[in-house]
Amino acid sequence: MSFISISFFIYFCLLLSIYWLFPSRARNLILLAASYVFYAFWDWRCLILISLSILVDFVAGLGMGAKLESAGQNAITGRKLWLYASLCFQLGVLGVFKYFNFFADSLYHISSLLPFNIPLYHLRIVLPIGISFYTLRTMTYVIEVYRGKIQPTSNLRDYALFVSFFPTLIAGPIERAQTLLPQIAAERHFDTGRFNEGMQLIFWGLFKKVYVADNLSVITGGIVKGPGVSGINVIILAYAYAFQIYADFSGYTDIARGCAKCLGFDLMRNFNYPYLAVNPSNFWQRWHISLSSWLRDYLFQPLGGALRGMPKAYRNLAITMFLAGLWHGASWPFVIWGVYQGCLMIGHRIMQPHLKQLGFPFRRALPRSMRNMVKIAFTFQLTCYGWLIFFSPSMSEVLKMTRALFNTTGVVDVQQVFLLAQFVGPLALIEMIGYWRSDDHVHRFFNLPGWTKAAAYASLLYMMALHGAAAQSFIYARF
Numbered sequence: 001m002s003f004i005s006i007s008f009f010i011y012f013c014l015l016l017s018i019y020w021l022f023p024s025r026a027r028n029l030i031l032l033a034a035s036y037v038f039y040a041f042w043d044w045r046c047l048i049l050i051s052l053s054i055l056v057d058f059v060a061g062l063g064m065g066a067k068l069e070s071a072g073q074n075a076i077t078g079r080k081l082w083l084y085a086s087l088c089f090q091l092g093v094l095g096v097f098k099y100f101n102f103f104a105d106s107l108y109h110i111s112s113l114l115p116f117n118i119p120l121y122h123l124r125i126v127l128p129i130g131i132s133f134y135t136l137r138t139m140t141y142v143i144e145v146y147r148g149k150i151q152p153t154s155n156l157r158d159y160a161l162f163v164s165f166f167p168t169l170i171a172g173p174i175e176r177a178q179t180l181l182p183q184i185a186a187e188r189h190f191d192t193g194r195f196n197e198g199m200q201l202i203f204w205g206l207f208k209k210v211y212v213a214d215n216l217s218v219i220t221g222g223i224v225k226g227p228g229v230s231g232i233n234v235i236i237l238a239y240a241y242a243f244q245i246y247a248d249f250s251g252y253t254d255i256a257r258g259c260a261k262c263l264g265f266d267l268m269r270n271f272n273y274p275y276l277a278v279n280p281s282n283f284w285q286r287w288h289i290s291l292s293s294w295l296r297d298y299l300f301q302p303l304g305g306a307l308r309g310m311p312k313a314y315r316n317l318a319i320t321m322f323l324a325g326l327w328h329g330a331s332w333p334f335v336i337w338g339v340y341q342g343c344l345m346i347g348h349r350i351m352q353p354h355l356k357q358l359g360f361p362f363r364r365a366l367p368r369s370m371r372n373m374v375k376i377a378f379t380f381q382l383t384c385y386g387w388l389i390f391f392s393p394s395m396s397e398v399l400k401m402t403r404a405l406f407n408t409t410g411v412v413d414v415q416q417v418f419l420l421a422q423f424v425g426p427l428a429l430i431e432m433i434g435y436w437r438s439d440d441h442v443h444r445f446f447n448l449p450g451w452t453k454a455a456a457y458a459s460l461l462y463m464m465a466l467h468g469a470a471a472q473s474f475i476y477a478r479f
Helices: 004-020 022-040 046-068 071-112 131-147 156-164 175-187 192-224 232-261 280-286 291-302 310-328 332-365 368-391 397-407 414-436 443-446 450-467
Strands: none
Touching: 004 022, 022 156, 022 192, 046 071, 071 291, 071 414, 131 156, 131 175, 131 291, 156 175, 192 232, 192 414, 192 450, 232 310, 232 368, 232 397, 280 291, 280 332, 280 368, 291 310, 310 332, 310 368, 332 368, 332 397, 368 397, 414 450
């Protein structure tokens, strides 16, 4: 069931009616049942797998909780065994369902270069939707219980709701146990202000998806299916896809956060104007924040972070971004995209002292805002090339488009440029207003007096209703 379908509209309206009519003690059970119904719409068989994940980590949490009350080496060993059992199960399931065929293909192709061949064997299984997101969410719970930072919950219903909460189930944000579980356990009351904020976030997310992302998908799809790919076309493709994936994913997040607000929950912000980043590291502080912070806290820092010298810091960063690319999908373009992002971040750290020296003469000649604009523009170009890798279905396509960038022949398609500006312009305008106001919530743009707010709503609704493209599935839903 997609957020942009009529079935979801009916589902959510019914859920809101039932949820707020029933007493507080029944609401978690209603939400859990509704989340299972939501997931069953994609494929009811996936309910078996997510239920197993819930049970394994719930029991592991209780097992570690019992050991936390004891002292001594046996208790520490017992906690580690529970943690390892949980992680092995979760990562094993993810590996089988998402990565088995990818590694089987890779081994087969590598063996073709050797004197012996490894037979190709594929598992005929369906990738459960959202498995990458809810797996990371369950891992935060067991790791934090192991560290002693949270107490394990003894309420299976609440834990099952934490894992399967439908706004975050398919494509995040990756909420952590220490922030979402207390909200689930707390008593919630209907709040008109929060409900209005939620509806505004849903509306804004729908606009991003229906008007911006789905229309840009027509442009990117048209370029790929065209007779020839010139350097000009590849540049237009890179810019169009950059805004398509941002509008698509941040639109999903806004709808998810809006739905959660209407139900009395606050989810974390997942994007903070990522295309205004001044360097590659700053980009990852602004893009998919729930994932980047998860990678920092549960992968980069446990590897040693940057505390053991710069060579090891670069190694840890390379491993982290390699796995970040692999997490996005079981194909080599995703892996190379992760390696590329790691190289950008490592390269920036290595060059940072030299860049400061090179930029010293410009500090007096140019104001800080102008220097930042140069940094933003340069970082955006590097990011857009990364999106070309991310967008490509194969490495041969990556090489094809990279070569095309150096092909200066070709004519600019003015119509495509006009369409790109038409679909990106309203998004950029509203988000720049939010940025200039240092406003963390774009939905406050709609908190305008009288006729101004009515005009804003009417304009966006007109663009969605009469100029929206055919609905496309959310890009990150397949991860």
